[in-house]
Amino acid sequence: MIGRVDLRRFVNTSGLRLARYKRLARLVDLRPTDRIVDIGCGPGVRTIAAYNHTNTIVGVDLLPPEKVKLTQANVQYVQGDATNLSVFRDDQFDVAFSIGLLEHIRPEGQLIAAIREMQRVAPRYIALVPHRYAFIEPHFQMPFFSAWPGGLKSAAIRRFKLGSQSRSPDGAWQRINWLSGADWLKLFDDPTARAYGHWYGPLLQYTIIVGGRGLSDGKR
Numbered sequence: 411m412i413g414r415v416d417l418r419r420f421v422n423t424s425g426l427r428l429a430r431y432k433r434l435a436r437l438v439d440l441r442p443t444d445r446i447v448d449i450g451c452g453p454g455v456r457t458i459a460a461y462n463h464t465n466t467i468v469g470v471d472l473l474p475p476e477k478v479k480l481t482q483a484n485v486q487y488v489q490g491d492a493t494n495l496s497v498f499r500d501d502q503f504d505v506a507f508s509i510g511l512l513e514h515i516r517p518e519g520q521l522i523a524a525i526r527e528m529q530r531v532a533p534r535y536i537a538l539v540p541h542r543y544a545f546i547e548p549h550f551q552m553p554f555f556s557a558w559p560g561g562l563k564s565a566a567i568r569r570f571k572l573g574s575q576s577r578s579p580d581g582a583w584q585r586i587n588w589l590s591g592a593d594w595l596k597l598f599d600d601p602t603a604r605a606y607g608h609w610y611g612p613l614l615q616y617t618i619i620v621g622g623r624g625l626s627d628g629k630r
């Protein structure tokens with residue numbers, strides 16, 4: 411490794427995150443009494459809970475509880491795997507969020523399991539994933555990185571520490587599901603689901619997938 415590139419050092423992302431949360435909440439028609447499950451909530455600083463101090467929220471992640479700093483009264487943490495949420499009943503929640511989770515779950519069978527669990531535990535759901543051809547790919551922070559030939563990706567990752575990605579000592583790196591909105595909709599397999607683009611500042615694009623019972627197109 412001879413260099414490190416991390417564009418987040420140059421951008422104040424808190425306003426972008428807040429605007430993104432507000433859009434997600436509107437698209438999924440979030441109501442004040444909704445019980446939320448935030449699947450793949452992360453360690454705490456960027457969860458849904460960072461923007462919502464009133465709804466009841468259960469955060470779920472693979473992380474051990476000691477790594478998660480969720481101390482708000484409205485939030486509870488449950489360590490668990492998104493592909494098997496059997497600790498929760500069908501429709502135990504009103505809304506399921508997953509922000510930056512589904513692009514990491516592989517292979518496809520596991521990814522579909524995670525999507526079905528999300529659809530099972532809440533009647534309304536919303537997921538945010540990187541755009542297939544984001545101008546700046548959010549994990550590696552290189553222009554159109556998802557479209558680079560595989561060998562070029564591996565060579566760049568071997569030589570540089572790109573973005574937030576960590577590699578194992580043998581140079582292996584975590585593959586990302588870079589899918590189009592249409593491909594995501596096929597995986598969600600739900601006639602109510604819709605995919606939307608989301609600009610996160612001028613350079614990063616994401617895809618939002620929202621669906622479920624009780625959502626009208628007029629609200630989205």
Ligand SMILES: C[S@@+](CC[C@H](N)C(=O)[O-])C[C@H]1O[C@@H](n2cnc3c(N)ncnc32)[C@H](O)[C@@H]1O
Nearest residue numbers: 450451452456471472490491492493509510511
């Ligand atoms: C990029 S972080 C996103 C965190 C947070 N949602 C956010 O918006 O910043 C992805 C999170 O998904 C979690 N994760 C990955 N695979 C998972 C799985 N199978 N089940 C539950 N969580 C998982 C990781 O531990 C990590 O905290």
